[in-house]
Amino acid sequence: MGALLEVKDLSVRFGGVVALDRVSFDVEAGQVVALIGPNGAGKTTLFNVITRVYRASHGTVLIDGNPVQSIRAHNVIRHGLARTFQNVALFRSMTVLDNVLVGDHVQTRSGWVQASIPLPAAVTAESAARKRALEMIDFVGLSTHAERPVAALPFGIQKRVELARALVSRPRLLLLDEPAGGISHEEVDAMAKLLRRVHTDLGVTMLLVEHHMAFVMGISDRVVVLDFGKKIAEGSPAEVQRNPAVIEAYLGAA
Amino acid sequence: MQRIRTAPPRYWLVLLVVIFFLGFPTVISSFLASEWAQALILAIAIMGLNILVGYSGQLSLGHGAFMAMGAYISAILAHRYKMDYLATVPIAAVVTGVVGFLFGIPSLRLSPLYLALATFALAVVTPSLIKRPADLTGGVQGILIVQPDPPQLASDVFGAVTGTAMTSDQWIYYITLACALILFWLAWNLARRRPGRAMRAIRDGEVAAAASGVNVAGFKTLAFGISAFYAGTAGSLFALSTGFISADTFPVSLSIQLLVGAVVGGLASIPGPLLGAIFAYFLPIGSNQWVPSQTWLPDQITSTVKNAGPAVSYGVILILIMMFAPNGMVGLIRSGYATLDRRLRGAPDPKTGQMPPDPQTV
Ligand SMILES: Nc1ncnc2c1ncn2[C@@H]1O[C@H](COP(=O)(O)OP(=O)(O)OP(=O)(O)O)[C@@H](O)[C@H]1O
Ligand SMILES: [Mg+2]
Numbered sequence: 295m296g297a298l299l300e301v302k303d304l305s306v307r308f309g310g311v312v313a314l315d316r317v318s319f320d321v322e323a324g325q326v327v328a329l330i331g332p333n334g335a336g337k338t339t340l341f342n343v344i345t346r347v348y349r350a351s352h353g354t355v356l357i358d359g360n361p362v363q364s365i366r367a368h369n370v371i372r373h374g375l376a377r378t379f380q381n382v383a384l385f386r387s388m389t390v391l392d393n394v395l396v397g398d399h400v401q402t403r404s405g406w407v408q409a410s411i412p413l414p415a416a417v418t419a420e421s422a423a424r425k426r427a428l429e430m431i432d433f434v435g436l437s438t439h440a441e442r443p444v445a446a447l448p449f450g451i452q453k454r455v456e457l458a459r460a461l462v463s464r465p466r467l468l469l470l471d472e473p474a475g476g477i478s479h480e481e482v483d484a485m486a487k488l489l490r491r492v493h494t495d496l497g498v499t500m501l502l503v504e505h506h507m508a509f510v511m512g513i514s515d516r517v518v519v520l521d522f523g524k525k526i527a528e529g530s531p532a533e534v535q536r537n538p539a540v541i542e543a544y545l546g547a548a
Numbered sequence: 549m550q551r552i553r554t555a556p557p558r559y560w561l562v563l564l565v566v567i568f569f570l571g572f573p574t575v576i577s578s579f580l581a582s583e584w585a586q587a588l589i590l591a592i593a594i595m596g597l598n599i600l601v602g603y604s605g606q607l608s609l610g611h612g613a614f615m616a617m618g619a620y621i622s623a624i625l626a627h628r629y630k631m632d633y634l635a636t637v638p639i640a641a642v643v644t645g646v647v648g649f650l651f652g653i654p655s656l657r658l659s660p661l662y663l664a665l666a667t668f669a670l671a672v673v674t675p676s677l678i679k680r681p682a683d684l685t686g687g688v689q690g691i692l693i694v695q696p697d698p699p700q701l702a703s704d705v706f707g708a709v710t711g712t713a714m715t716s717d718q719w720i721y722y723i724t725l726a727c728a729l730i731l732f733w734l735a736w737n738l739a740r741r742r743p744g745r746a747m748r749a750i751r752d753g754e755v756a757a758a759a760s761g762v763n764v765a766g767f768k769t770l771a772f773g774i775s776a777f778y779a780g781t782a783g784s785l786f787a788l789s790t791g792f793i794s795a796d797t798f799p800v801s802l803s804i805q806l807l808v809g810a811v812v813g814g815l816a817s818i819p820g821p822l823l824g825a826i827f828a829y830f831l832p833i834g835s836n837q838w839v840p841s842q843t844w845l846p847d848q849i850t851s852t853v854k855n856a857g858p859a860v861s862y863g864v865i866l867i868l869i870m871m872f873a874p875n876g877m878v879g880l881i882r883s884g885y886a887t888l889d890r891r892l893r894g895a896p897d898p899k900t901g902q903m904p905p906d907p908q909t910v
Contacts, residue, residue, distance in 0.1 A: 366763075367759075367764075368761050368764065371760060371761040376759070379755075384753075385749045387748065387752055392748075395742075396745050399749075400760075405743065409737055409742055410743075411734075416742075
């Protein structure tokens with residue numbers, strides 16, 4: 295008992311493609327775990343199983359001891375697990391603030407009747423939500439962008455909006471799918487600093503997928519390596535870098 | 549040089565619109581007031597559709613069916629069971645809302661295209677569904693609705709302002725206006741708070757919405773229910789204002805008219821349905837009268853418009869709006885307003901960072 299996230303013997307099949315093949319590992323509270331592997335290794339698929347977008351063919355995932363199969367997709371975040379997406383899945387017609395406010399959805403309870411009438415409880419809940427959202431926007435360094443529509447923002451900024459949206463619900467575990475993917479060099483450094491603050495200041499446990507090796511090695515306590523759906527290595531960044539199977543997989547892919 | 553002028557705040561605009569709609573019937577004929585009442589009724593129905601299509605992103609091509617339902621619930625309760633008509637309006641609204649909610653549950657399993665087809669089918673079968681139980685609905689004969697006389701107080705106030713007695717049509721206009729104001733206010737509250745954001749999030753991306761904790765199925769069916777509630781209210785008021793309903797009162801084209809109004813006015817906005825309704829209601833009437841009377845137009849055009857009725861002018865104006873105002877009339881007004889505000893305040897264009905020309909020099 296104890297790990298925040300336990301992946302046990304997990305397999306996922308898409309028709310003939312075996313995207314994940316009997317993968318097992320744990321994420322302990324307080325850790326930063328990196329999930330690496332060549333393209334198509336099954337990293338995003340693993341995230342999608344954990345957040346109930348896909349269904350496992352075999353094996354289980356436990357969030358704080360609860361099997362994900364028993365949790366509905368929209369309740370995963372209520373178990374303290376938030377995520378970002380590889381290609382940024384923001385609500386494109388909305389402003390930065392509104393996006394982050396959607397992330398705050400689980401923090402308030404006011405329903406449609408309370409909101410429409412509007413009952414005082416709904417109004418105060420709303421202004422408290424705004425305050426939390428603005429604080430989180432400030433935390434990721436986007437205060438000047440709060441009222442901007444997200445669709446017009448550069449990709450690097452959008453990644454940070456997505457981070458704020460995931461963080462505002464105060465998750466215990468954050469799944470990050472390539473937080474440094476597709477952004478410029480300076481932005482990569484800034485993102486690494488920001489994530490370190492997410493870990494230390496907000497105390498969020500993280501599982502992150504990343505191709506950027508310097509980034510991964512700098513931030514993570516432990517690294518899990520996937521190749522063709524199989525776990526081929528696990529250990530500290532230094533151990534993994536020395537592992538012949540890992541070197542083989544990366545050289546083979548390159 | 550300092551410039552502190554800004555464009556007037558938006559609530560001034562809202563106040564002006566409310567005052568306009570309150571005072572308007574005192575200067576126009578009773579017949580015109582009845583036409584404007586129907587435009588407002590259309591606005592209510594379009595607001596319902598806007599919540600479904602604009603906010604939650606589910607397409608309905610059959611909202612006229614929910615209007616029909618509201619209309620018949622009220623008409624039957626008033627005609628058969630001798631209920632006071634105004635008391636039947638909330639009943640019709642709630643029952644239609646519940647039916648819409650239930651309709652929304654199986655709709656969750658449909659792809660967007662199939663949902664459009666299913667709702668369209670609903671609109672297509674509505675007239676025959678109405679004709680079938682002829683004892684209840686009056687079949688093709690329809691149902692006559694007794695229009696209420698204005699109460700003494702309303703009549704006195706109206707008389708004091710205009711010097712003429714208030715007609716039933718004018719009274720119905722004010723009932724409609726009150727309903728429209730309340731329903732638009734509720735929609736505004738809903739749209740800008742948690743539930744409205746949840747619906748927009750679903751429209752923009754269901755997976756991300758669910759990952760943020762939004763119960764996608766729940767809010768989609770809720771949107772269907774609320775949307776049908778609005779359509780039911782509109783239908784009930786529509787029966788009251790026309791004084792007569794039959795199966796032919798709710799043709800398929802009504803559902804299309806609602807969708808056109810929602811799109812032209814501007815989806816996912818609060819003033820959009822009002823503008824869209826005025827457009828969708830008066831354009832066919834106007835073009836039917838105006839185009840054939842233009843002697844400078846070629847005969848073919850005038851005769852086509854006469855025969856094809858609203859279809860032609862709808863088509864032309866829709867194409868123009870889609871070309872020049874992709875976010876509907878509201879989008880056009882918003883961008884104009886933002887430009888005005890920037891000019892008056894001397895703020896740079898957010899996209900290019902360019903300063904506007906000095907208003908004193910242009
Ligand atoms: N919805 C799906 N349907 C069918 N096959 C899928 C689906 N999602 C993923 N796959 C397949 O599963 C395998 C793993 O894909 P996945 O996206 O998890 O890789 P990844 O490790 O995230 O790669 P990348 O580094 O390129 O993001 C791939 O072969 C992919 O084609
Ligand atoms: Mg991936």
